[in-house]
Amino acid sequence: MSVTLPTDLPALLNDCSTGFALPRPFYTRADIYEHDIAAYWNQSWIWVGHVCQIPDAGDYFLFDYAQESLIITRDRTGNVRAYLNICRHRGSRVCTEAAGNTRLFVCPYHAWSYDLNGQLRGGRDMGPDFDPSAYGLFEAHLRVFDGLIFVCPGETAPEIDPGLDRLRPLTAPFGLENLRIAHSASYPVPANWKLAVENYMECYHCAPSHKEYSRSHSLKDPASMTDELLGAMRDRARAAGLPDEILSLPETGDTGMNFYYRRYPLYPGYETGSHAGAPLAPLLGTLGGYDGGATDLQIGILNNFLIYSDHVVGYRFIPRGLQETDIQVVWYVRGDAEAGRDYDRDALTWLWHVTSLDDERIIRINQQGVNAHRFVPGPLSQMEWGVQSFYDNYLSTIGRSVS
Numbered sequence: 001m002s003v004t005l006p007t008d009l010p011a012l013l014n015d016c017s018t019g020f021a022l023p024r025p026f027y028t029r030a031d032i033y034e035h036d037i038a039a040y041w042n043q044s045w046i047w048v049g050h051v052c053q054i055p056d057a058g059d060y061f062l063f064d065y066a067q068e069s070l071i072i073t074r075d076r077t078g079n080v081r082a083y084l085n086i087c088r089h090r091g092s093r094v095c096t097e098a099a100g101n102t103r104l105f106v107c108p109y110h111a112w113s114y115d116l117n118g119q120l121r122g123g124r125d126m127g128p129d130f131d132p133s134a135y136g137l138f139e140a141h142l143r144v145f146d147g148l149i150f151v152c153p154g155e156t157a158p159e160i161d162p163g164l165d166r167l168r169p170l171t172a173p174f175g176l177e178n179l180r181i182a183h184s185a186s187y188p189v190p191a192n193w194k195l196a197v198e199n200y201m202e203c204y205h206c207a208p209s210h211k212e213y214s215r216s217h218s219l220k221d222p223a224s225m226t227d228e229l230l231g232a233m234r235d236r237a238r239a240a241g242l243p244d245e246i247l248s249l250p251e252t253g254d255t256g257m258n259f260y261y262r263r264y265p266l267y268p269g270y271e272t273g274s275h276a277g278a279p280l281a282p283l284l285g286t287l288g289g290y291d292g293g294a295t296d297l298q299i300g301i302l303n304n305f306l307i308y309s310d311h312v313v314g315y316r317f318i319p320r321g322l323q324e325t326d327i328q329v330v331w332y333v334r335g336d337a338e339a340g341r342d343y344d345r346d347a348l349t350w351l352w353h354v355t356s357l358d359d360e361r362i363i364r365i366n367q368q369g370v371n372a373h374r375f376v377p378g379p380l381s382q383m384e385w386g387v388q389s390f391y392d393n394y395l396s397t398i399g400r401s402v403s
């Protein structure tokens with residue numbers, strides 16, 4: 001699909017300064033939002049879910065963002081597949097149920113039917129010359145990494161495999177392929193999706209805005225992450241079976257996708273991200289104990305995870321409109337953990353529920369200020385380097401022509 005570039009995009013890009021927030025049109029203009037979806041979201045790898053959602057052949061779920069919809073399913077040979085949820089007849093959504101199990105996806109409009117391989121099985125009354133093989137569902141690029149499913153809906157996808165290969169030994173001990181969803185929640189916020197992403201990219205706001213998080217997570221204050229605190233956690237992490245490494249991509253001169261893996265210490269007394277520090281669920285994967293750490297994991301700018309010793313929290317920020325975004329949060333525990341027996345759902349979700357409510361509020365009022373006429377982009381702090389990484393990635397991506 002060709003996309004019309006906003007005619008003044010070069011001038012707008014020119015108005016962006018390194019080390020400063022983005023100018024207002026990036027958060028307020030409908031044509032920029034449309035361009036964001038076409039040039040950034042449709043061309044990015046998006047974390048859509050986990051294999052635990054589709055254990056059997058024919059299981060499927062939908063993943064929607066902006067005006068787009070994807071069908072994620074498991075075919076008869078056990079492979080995970082992703083299709084654009086668009087009928088090849090006259091374009092209806094093919095599947096309208098959020099999740100289920102089926103042998104065929106039957107379009108509700110004129111009943112064209114597609115199998116789990118996306119092939120059209122037949123079109124009614126299409127005449128003798130009709131070739132169903134030319135009208136299969138469009139397939140999206142897909143990768144399953146440690147059970148996490150990533151999809152790129154565009155015709156070409158950014159290179160992801162070298163980064164995943166670098167990441168694999170770091171995440172292996174957590175056994176992420178063996179997880180179940182304990183809870184998922186969506187926090188709608190009346191703000192442009194970029195303000196929500198930026199908020200997650202920095203912990204400059206953590207101390208003033210996240211009272212509960214700041215009681216336990218040293219990331220809120222670089223000065224509090226002393227050598228002693230860090231060293232003690234590293235010793236425990238090594239003993240628990242975690243590699244002692246930080247991964248940060250792209251490296252200088254490299255233009256690849258953003259990957260980030262770093263384990264940082266919780267304050268003494270906290271074994272995980274719980275109210276008073278006590279464990280919340282069975283240890284993940286092959287871990288041999290609690291190290292009192294948390295991993296910030298990023299697989300592409302849009303896909304963020306926090307890995308504690310006993311649970312994982314996934315974060316994504318789904319655009320619904322120019323100033324409508326869903327903050328989606330998914331809590332995972334080990335695959336064999338049972339609610340009520342091995343974990344308490346309210347205790348498990350407490351921290352990132354209250355933190356997400358805080359985030360909804362600060363992102364919402366951020367947008368309100370940005371909408372006002374005298375907003376001018378201010379300078380970023382040293383703690384907001386992640387925001388700059390996002391800007392670099394975003395601006396270079398949307399500045400490219402899209403075909």
Ligand code: FES
Pocket residue numbers: 087088089090091092107108109110111112
């Ligand atoms: S639009 Fe799907 S069968 Fe007609």
Ligand SMILES: [Fe+2]
Pocket residue numbers: 199200205206210355359
């Ligand atoms: Fe936050």
